Amino acid sequence: MAALQELWQARPGRQQWRLTPSVRRDLRNGLLFVSPWLLGLLIFTLYPIVASFYYSFTNYDIISPPVFVGLTNYKDLLTNDPLFWKAVGNTLYYVALAVPLNLLVALSVALLLNLKVRGMVFYRTLFYLPSIVPDVAAALLWGWILNSQFGLANAFLRSLGLPTVGWFTDPAWSKPALILIGLWSVGGAMVIFLAALQDIPDYLYEAADLDGATALSKTWHITLPMLTPTIFFNLILGMIGAFQYFTTAFVLTGGGPVSSTLFYSLLLYSNAFSYFKMGYGSAMAWLLVAFIFLLTWIVFKTANRWVYYEGEGV
Amino acid sequence: MANRSLRTPTVAVSTSQPSSVVHPNRNDKLWRSLAAHSVLIVLAAIFAIPFIWLLSTSLKPTEQLFKLPPEWIPRPFMWSNYAKATTFIPFFLYLKNTVYITVFNVVAMLISCSLVAYGFARIQWPGRDALFFVLIATLMIPGAVLLIPTFIIFRNLGWVGTPHPLTWPAFAGNAFYIFLLRQFYLTIPRELSSAAKIDGASEFQTYWLIILPLARAALAAVALFTFLANWNDFIGPLIYLSDKSQFTLAIGLYGFLSRVKTEWGLLMAAATLMVSPVVLLFFFTQRTFIQGITMTGLK
Numbered sequence: 204m205a206a207l208q209e210l211w212q213a214r215p216g217r218q219q220w221r222l223t224p225s226v227r228r229d230l231r232n233g234l235l236f237v238s239p240w241l242l243g244l245l246i247f248t249l250y251p252i253v254a255s256f257y258y259s260f261t262n263y264d265i266i267s268p269p270v271f272v273g274l275t276n277y278k279d280l281l282t283n284d285p286l287f288w289k290a291v292g293n294t295l296y297y298v299a300l301a302v303p304l305n306l307l308v309a310l311s312v313a314l315l316l317n318l319k320v321r322g323m324v325f326y327r328t329l330f331y332l333p334s335i336v337p338d339v340a341a342a343l344l345w346g347w348i349l350n351s352q353f354g355l356a357n358a359f360l361r362s363l364g365l366p367t368v369g370w371f372t373d374p375a376w377s378k379p380a381l382i383l384i385g386l387w388s389v390g391g392a393m394v395i396f397l398a399a400l401q402d403i404p405d406y407l408y409e410a411a412d413l414d415g416a417t418a419l420s421k422t423w424h425i426t427l428p429m430l431t432p433t434i435f436f437n438l439i440l441g442m443i444g445a446f447q448y449f450t451t452a453f454v455l456t457g458g459g460p461v462s463s464t465l466f467y468s469l470l471l472y473s474n475a476f477s478y479f480k481m482g483y484g485s486a487m488a489w490l491l492v493a494f495i496f497l498l499t500w501i502v503f504k505t506a507n508r509w510v511y512y513e514g515e516g517v
Numbered sequence: 518m519a520n521r522s523l524r525t526p527t528v529a530v531s532t533s534q535p536s537s538v539v540h541p542n543r544n545d546k547l548w549r550s551l552a553a554h555s556v557l558i559v560l561a562a563i564f565a566i567p568f569i570w571l572l573s574t575s576l577k578p579t580e581q582l583f584k585l586p587p588e589w590i591p592r593p594f595m596w597s598n599y600a601k602a603t604t605f606i607p608f609f610l611y612l613k614n615t616v617y618i619t620v621f622n623v624v625a626m627l628i629s630c631s632l633v634a635y636g637f638a639r640i641q642w643p644g645r646d647a648l649f650f651v652l653i654a655t656l657m658i659p660g661a662v663l664l665i666p667t668f669i670i671f672r673n674l675g676w677v678g679t680p681h682p683l684t685w686p687a688f689a690g691n692a693f694y695i696f697l698l699r700q701f702y703l704t705i706p707r708e709l710s711s712a713a714k715i716d717g718a719s720e721f722q723t724y725w726l727i728i729l730p731l732a733r734a735a736l737a738a739v740a741l742f743t744f745l746a747n748w749n750d751f752i753g754p755l756i757y758l759s760d761k762s763q764f765t766l767a768i769g770l771y772g773f774l775s776r777v778k779t780e781w782g783l784l785m786a787a788a789t790l791m792v793s794p795v796v797l798l799f800f801f802t803q804r805t806f807i808q809g810i811t812m813t814g815l816k
Contacts, residue, residue: 233642236632297763332568488664
């Protein structure tokens with residue numbers, strides 16, 4: 204994300220270009236090389252953004268042309284659609300629990316692996332592997348493990364003499380169950396943390412050792428501050444991803460039981476692709492984007508209070 | 518990511534032991550290592566159990582699935598589950614469709630991203646940094662907002678119900694991979710390009726003969742990520758494919774689930790067949806994988 208700041212500092216206007224023949228040739232070549240992406244940007248990003256914004260003010264069933272209806276879609280969503288608020292509640296619940304938990308687990312496991320334990324490569328492989336298992340396959344597997352009658356999880360609880368849980372039959376447990384499944388694939392974030400940990404220069408710890416610092420205070424005063432840019436990065440990406448959580452819930456629960464796992468993306472999908480309410484779906488998408496941007500902006504704003512960038516001075 | 522990541526990617530995850538730190542209290546260190554190991558072993562068991570359970574279930578006869586308490590060792594080993602799973606759904610057809618989409622994407626993505634990254638990393642031109650800023654900014658656009666209009670574009674093209682929406686866009690590249698490759702290209706000394714230019718090489722020849730061969734590791738990472746993204750993709754095929762004969766494994770597996778709720782043995786066999794290429798690939802290319810992730814800090 205600091206990358207963004209840096210690029211902004213280096214934005215053009217600060218550099219004076221004169222169109223000499225060699226600059227002109229470089230400009231032509233540069234544009235030629237980036238043209239595949241530039242075309243894609245226009246067709247698959249910029250145009251869709253504009254179109255989606257327009258659709259959000261229309262009734263559009265794709266068969267007949269869109270009909271402009273002003274703010275009706277937004278008004279209906281916010282005041283007249285109980286499913287919308289159900290989905291908002293479910294999604295906020297999921298984001299609020301899954302994002303911090305994922306960060307915490309990824310970071311803790313990375314810290315453990317960074318203790319230079321023997322067999323690090325084995326552990327790293329094992330912990331990373333679930334994150335590349337196809338979502339559908341993982342969903343099937345976990346659906347079976349969390350099966351309330353014959354599943355492994357309940358058998359384990361039973362063997363401990365604990366009451367069993369209706370993972371996907373009890374609305375109170377369905378969201379925690381999905382969050383649990385998500386924790387199995389924290390490997391990606393873990394590997395990023397691990398790389399960042401191994402980037403922390405040893406002399407910082409050596410200096411702390413000379414001062415007689417304990418392991419705990421070294422973690423608190425050196426490791427965590429040095430990791431804040433990575434935590435920040437994983438937090439932003441984790442949030443954007445969690446707000447759009449879809450596949451596992453779609454495959455496993457389809458939104459049930461009693462709409463307890465009807466997440467925002469599931470409702471958006473069914474409005475757009477089951478009922479072909481493209482205008483309504485677009486309005487949903489824009490509300491989501493507005494909310495994600497607002498939250499990202501808040502996190503960015505707080506960043507200079509807790510994110511420490513090396514080389515910026517303390 | 519920290520500032521410096523824009524200029525010099527962190528390429529290697531070093532596993533070397535720092536030898537310089539000698540802790541005064543060796544006992545303390547021993548205890549810590551012991552504690553760390555016990556926690557790791559428990560964690561490893563938790564992470565591994567789903568995989569073991571997947572394999573075990575995939576080989577069980579139906580009656581044994583519903584035994585309580587559950588049994589770990591299949592009795593007898595029902596290798597026929599795998600044969601049945603591949604005929605219950607047209608597995609090899611789905612496999613063929615998945616391989617087609619995946620290979621197409623890998624090839625197209627390598628071509629487009631390696632070219633675009635060259636334009637951003639190895640040529641100086643007015644407006645380049647502004648456009649690169651836009652590229653980074655697109656990484657933060659939630660996909661949900663693009664879904665509906667993109668669908669309508671492809672519908673107007675008459676491409677819904679064909680694999681084209683899942684293949685051709687790869688020629689437009691992907692912001693993540695372009696970013697990753699650009700970071701890598703930046704580490705290649707500028708003098709190499711200048712020398713080639715003096716020898717009369719065109720920009721394209723410099724890209725093809727100098728940069729590409731040196732960027733093999735980064736290209737391999739892009740190929741792997743693209744493979745994985747397409748092999749695992751669910752939403753794309755769900756939205757664009759309607760004809761069963763064009764289904765991919767992900768969609769096929771989902772359809773399998775909704776048809777047979779209780780044939781867990783067959784389901785797990787099919788899931789295993791879908792997961793195993795990914796796992797095998799990962800084992801053979803682990804270094805490239807991990808390097809790719811850490812190269813940018815982006816996943």
